[in-house]
Amino acid sequence: xxxxxxxxxxxxxxxxxxxxxxxxxxxxxxxxxxxxxxxxxxxxxxxxxxxxxxxxxxxxxxxxxxxxxxxxxxxxxxxxxxxxxxxxxxxxxxxxxxxxxxxxxxxxxxxxxxxxxxxxxxxxxxxxx
Numbered sequence: 001x002x003x004x005x006x007x008x009x010x011x012x013x014x015x016x017x018x019x020x021x022x023x024x025x026x027x028x029x030x031x032x033x034x035x036x037x038x039x040x041x042x043x044x045x046x047x048x049x050x051x052x053x054x055x056x057x058x059x060x061x062x063x064x065x066x067x068x069x070x071x072x073x074x075x076x077x078x079x080x081x082x083x084x085x086x087x088x089x090x091x092x093x094x095x096x097x098x099x100x101x102x103x104x105x106x107x108x109x110x111x112x113x114x115x116x117x118x119x120x121x122x123x124x125x126x127x128x129x
Contacts, residue, residue, distance in 0.1 A: 007056060007092070010102065011038050014109045016124035025081075033120045037112035038105060040092075043080060050080050054092040056101075057082055058108035068104075072096055 011030040012019060014037075019030050030038040039057045043050040055077075060068070062085045068076045075094030079087025090096050090104065113121065 006098075007040070007101075007105075011105060011109075014105075015113075017109075032109060032113055033116040033124060035112050035116065037108045041080065047080070049077060050089065053089075055080055055089040056092060056105075057087055057089045058104050059086055059111045060088045060104065060107060061111070062086060064107075 008019075008028075011017060014030075014032065016032045017030055017037075018032075019028060021028050026041060028040045029036050037059055040055065041057070042052065042054050045051045057079050065078075065085070065088045068088060069078065072094070075091045075096045077089045077091070078084035080089040082089075088104070090101060113124070116124075
């Protein structure tokens with residue numbers, strides 16, 4: 001059992017969250033309103049600094065992402081196969097504290113949720129259209 005076995009349930013516990021497995025990418029994707037807010041993957045050897053790591057990629061405010069990468073250079077990387085300014089990838093086998101990882105998951109969800117239409121936000125919140 002790994003330190004982050006809770007992650008799948010945590011991400012799926014967010015309001016309106018769904019998941020699917022993208023076979024061609026080998027990614028487990030987590031979405032809200034049809035927009036991805038998280039994905040887990042384990043890149044192959046061809047991806048150098050990402051190779052063999054168990055990662056979760058999360059949307060992140062660019063300034064905070066830069067700060068996080070400076071504070072955790074071995075464990076928080078620019079987003080794997082994503083916009084490197086707006087996404088980070090966290091090594092799930094690294095030393096990122098669980099509390100910080102949960103905060104990053106919440107932050108990613110909020111960023112993506114905020115970009116959904118007001119109608120979709122209301123539907124997810126259970127307020128109807």
